[in-house]
Amino acid sequence: MFSLGSDPVNVFQNTLLPSVKRSKFKYLGAAIALYVVSKAYRMFAYPKKFGHLKKIPAIAMMRSMLARENDYDRATKFMLPTWKETNGIMTAWGQFGWEVVIANPEAVRTILYKTDIFPKSEVFQVQAQLHQTLITKFFGTNNMAFANTHEWRKRRKIANPAFKRSMPAKTFALLTSRMFEQIDKSSGPVHIQKLLQRFTLDAIGLIGFGFEFNATNTPEGEWVHIYNDVADNIADFKYLVFPALDTTYLGLFPERQKKHESLNRLNSLFNQIIEHKKLELAKGASNVEDNEKDLLTLMIEAGNGENDQEALTDEELRNELVLFFLAGHDTTSNAMTAALYFLAANPDIQTRARKEVLSVLGDEPLDVWPTLEQLKEFPYLTRIMKESIRLAPPATGLVERETAVDTELAGVVIPKGSLIKVDTLSLHYNENLWKNPTKFDPDRFAEGGELESMPSTYAYLPFGGGSRQCIGMNFSLAEQRVALSSILRKYELSLPADSIHKDGLVFDRQLLILSAKDMQIDFTKRY
Numbered sequence: 084m085f086s087l088g089s090d091p092v093n094v095f096q097n098t099l100l101p102s103v104k105r106s107k108f109k110y111l112g113a114a115i116a117l118y119v120v121s122k123a124y125r126m127f128a129y130p131k132k133f134g135h136l137k138k139i140p141a142i143a144m145m146r147s148m149l150a151r152e153n154d155y156d157r158a159t160k161f162m163l164p165t166w167k168e169t170n171g172i173m174t175a176w177g178q179f180g181w182e183v184v185i186a187n188p189e190a191v192r193t194i195l196y197k198t199d200i201f202p203k204s205e206v207f208q209v210q211a212q213l214h215q216t217l218i219t220k221f222f223g224t225n226n227m228a229f230a231n232t233h234e235w236r237k238r239r240k241i242a243n244p245a246f247k248r249s250m251p252a253k254t255f256a257l258l259t260s261r262m263f264e265q266i267d268k269s270s271g272p273v274h275i276q277k278l279l280q281r282f283t284l285d286a287i288g289l290i291g292f293g294f295e296f297n298a299t300n301t302p303e304g305e306w307v308h309i310y311n312d313v314a315d316n317i318a319d320f321k322y323l324v325f326p327a328l329d330t331t332y333l334g335l336f337p338e339r340q341k342k343h344e345s346l347n348r349l350n351s352l353f354n355q356i357i358e359h360k361k362l363e364l365a366k367g368a369s370n371v372e373d374n375e376k377d378l379l380t381l382m383i384e385a386g387n388g389e390n391d392q393e394a395l396t397d398e399e400l401r402n403e404l405v406l407f408f409l410a411g412h413d414t415t416s417n418a419m420t421a422a423l424y425f426l427a428a429n430p431d432i433q434t435r436a437r438k439e440v441l442s443v444l445g446d447e448p449l450d451v452w453p454t455l456e457q458l459k460e461f462p463y464l465t466r467i468m469k470e471s472i473r474l475a476p477p478a479t480g481l482v483e484r485e486t487a488v489d490t491e492l493a494g495v496v497i498p499k500g501s502l503i504k505v506d507t508l509s510l511h512y513n514e515n516l517w518k519n520p521t522k523f524d525p526d527r528f529a530e531g532g533e534l535e536s537m538p539s540t541y542a543y544l545p546f547g548g549g550s551r552q553c554i555g556m557n558f559s560l561a562e563q564r565v566a567l568s569s570i571l572r573k574y575e576l577s578l579p580a581d582s583i584h585k586d587g588l589v590f591d592r593q594l595l596i597l598s599a600k601d602m603q604i605d606f607t608k609r610y
């Protein structure tokens with residue numbers, strides 16, 4: 084204690100200030116602990132309305148997520164063993180709390196077609212409005228993948244014609260030639276996944292909005308680094324589940340602050356690109372062929388167009404471009420990585436696919452690129468691509484839906500306000516739906532093959548379905564066909580002797596996205 088004769092300044096500095104500081108930290112600590120406990124309680128408490136549904140224990144799910152197990156691990160450990168007993172309808176704890184997990188093809192069909200009863204959930208938008216986290220700042224508060232009704236229709240109406248008109252086979256070919264330079268430069272196996280990530284980043288940069296990342300040639304480039312800094316960090320478990328750590332308490336995490344700074348730079352780049360593109364277009368129409376124009380140009384042109392089209396604001400355009408970026412970049416590189424792996428691991432299938440490619444493009448010892456028309460002439464290669472994304476679906480599930488009313492799915496009551504997670508992996512690996520589901524067999528997708536003879540084709544869902552089917556599907560398939568056909572023409576593929584994938588495809592430990600772990604492939608030139 085201090086006496087009346089003490090110097091008040093000294094007393095404040097020596098006695099009170101440290102104790103205030105101590106208590107400030109104590110209070111802060113207590114506030115964080117309280118926040119975490121109350122949030123955890125709200126997130127983990129099992130909703131009474133799901134009492135009639137079989138649940139996957141929350142602790143098991145959380146442990147799996149904290150261990151960074153991927154969705155494939157969770158599907159094989161929890162969902163698939165529970166499938167028969169539940170007819171593919173169960174509950175599990177996820178990023179947004181308890182969800183009804185659906186892996187029943189008939190139920191999936193209902194969800195995809197009754198969009199008024201099963202709209203996209205607004206959990207993400209609500210979170211985006213409440214918390215300016217890295218992921219919500221990047222996606223913005225609304226975009227085509229999350230919006231419903233008028234907001235969704237407006238965006239899709241502008242983007243649909245852009246995706247129909249843009250099929251830039253020449254740009255895909257140019258980018259594939261850059262990839263070949265990198266393959267030819269490397270001695271030994273190529274880390275194909277990393278190379279394909281750079282290839283698809285260039286593709287979406289150029290074709291999305293005419294921006295040259297030049298990532299295939301310069302992996303250490305400034306914008307490549309900034310983009311990866313953001314994209315690699317948005318799906319961090321602790322910030323997804325406790326968004327306040329990414330906002331209110333961000334000051335406690337200096338490394339995380341740097342990711343926010345990278346994002347601010349990336350966002351201002353997007354804004355500048357839109358502004359610049361609008362100015363360019365205002366000067367006069369572009370004379371580039373329609374199918375080689377970038378998506379941003381086509382969307383601005385559509386908004387300026389004849390049919391009373393509702394134009395998107397700059398912010399809406401930015402959100403859509405970011406969405407195309409995130410939805411179309413890693414998904415396509417992961418799909419191609421898987422296809423190349425399955426080709427390398429199955430020499431007979433590789434030989435058959437090459438025969439098809441050579442019959443269309445010839446076997447002259449020089450680079451030849453497929454035209455848009457020729458891309459339609461690769462049915463067997465297309466089956467390989469389809470089977471690859473059955474076994475390695477880049478999107479392991481659909482965006483959460485939320486029931487608008489009490490309803491029923493495959494005879495099971497689903498109360499109003501339930502979050503619905505369609506689980507693609509548990510459909511694709513399901514032995515009750517597919518024959519020998521772990522086997523790589525492209526002929527499942529042949530005319531009259533297994534898929535066509537199934538009771539429901541909704542057992543196969545790599546691009547979703549119904550009106551919300553992936554808008555970039557044909558774009559991605561064209562990109563893959565150009566690259567894969569040209570690779571097959573130029574190289575023989577094999578797995579290195581010490582490949583970790585010798586006994587089957589091994590997935591990385593990652594949340595939200597499914598990708599092969601450290602995929603290396605040997606490329607031997609044919610000419």
Ligand code: HEM
Pocket residue numbers: 227228229239406407408410411412414415418472476477478480481482483544545546547548550551552553554555556558559
């Ligand atoms: C192999 C590559 C791809 C896969 C596996 C994939 C997968 C999917 C899936 C499953 C959905 C449906 C989501 C749902 O219903 O909740 C979807 C939607 C979407 N995808 Fe893709 N995608 C791919 C490539 C692309 C590309 C290249 C783009 C754009 C350049 C793109 C843009 C979108 C958009 C904007 C949506 C939302 C559509 C809507 O709700 O109307 N995707 N994608």
